Amino acid sequence: MRKHLGVALMLTLGGCNPEPARPAAPAEAVDYVPARARMVHEQIVARGIADPRVLEAMGQVPRHEFIPVGQRGEAYDDWPLPIGYGQTISQPYIVAFMTAALAPKPGDRVLEIGTGSGYQAAVLACLVAEVYTMEIVEPLAQRAAADLKRLGYANVKVRAGDGYHGWPEAAPFDAIIVTCAPEDVPQALVDQLKEGGRMIIPVGSRWGAQELYLLRKTTAGMKRQGVLPVRFVPMVKGK
Secondary structure (H helix, E strand, O other), rough: OOOOOOOOEEEOOEEEOOOOOOOOHHHHHOHHHHHHHHHHHHHHHHHHOOHHHHHHHHHHHHHHHHHOHHHHHHHHOOEEEEEEEEEEEEEEHHHHHHHHHOOOOOOOEEEEEEOOOOOHHHHHOOOOEEEEEEEEEEEEEHHHHHHHHHHHOOOEEEOOOOOOOOHHHHHHHHHHEEEEOEEEEEHHHHHOOOEEEEEEEEEEEOOEEEEEEEEEOOOOOOEEEEEEOOOOOOOOOOO
């Protein structure tokens, strides 16, 4: 389903409380804490990410809760996983890299484009004051909203709609993170970024090269720095 700034779903969710006390279903009886610790040490710290707040968030947020039950045995492995509707949950290292590059501050208000499973929003929720996240695939937005609410992330708002146009009534944002690749940086997102704000975004074609860019908005315009070659699903524009 495609919508221009659709508002079919907008929920306020909870704070960074990654594994709330509740009866565990039989499929969740596995202790994922050691696997999550290994993920942080072997996939993230070993590749040079040292921001202690990011490492703490990655060590707290239960990635297995954001993927289909049948794939939870791979939840902390070093690769992306399908979440349905042609979308994926990103490789843990990429989530950590993009989060660290964004340099989130405790008082920030952050816009995420491409909610997907909700995992990236959960990581950000541990680091900033407010997260606004948009997903154009409405069933994914609904599922992510339900999972985030169930896990108690109170500072996240989820909207089903066309992220290409951003979330203008909530702007301006201190930072914007885009987890799908447009061919060019959408001007609407530039306009919704505060002066001095940061944006991390993959840019490129569906079949060609993509580059992850870190943008900074200054009085002289947008400063753009390529930071990593990547491969993301393409950004879908609504009608």
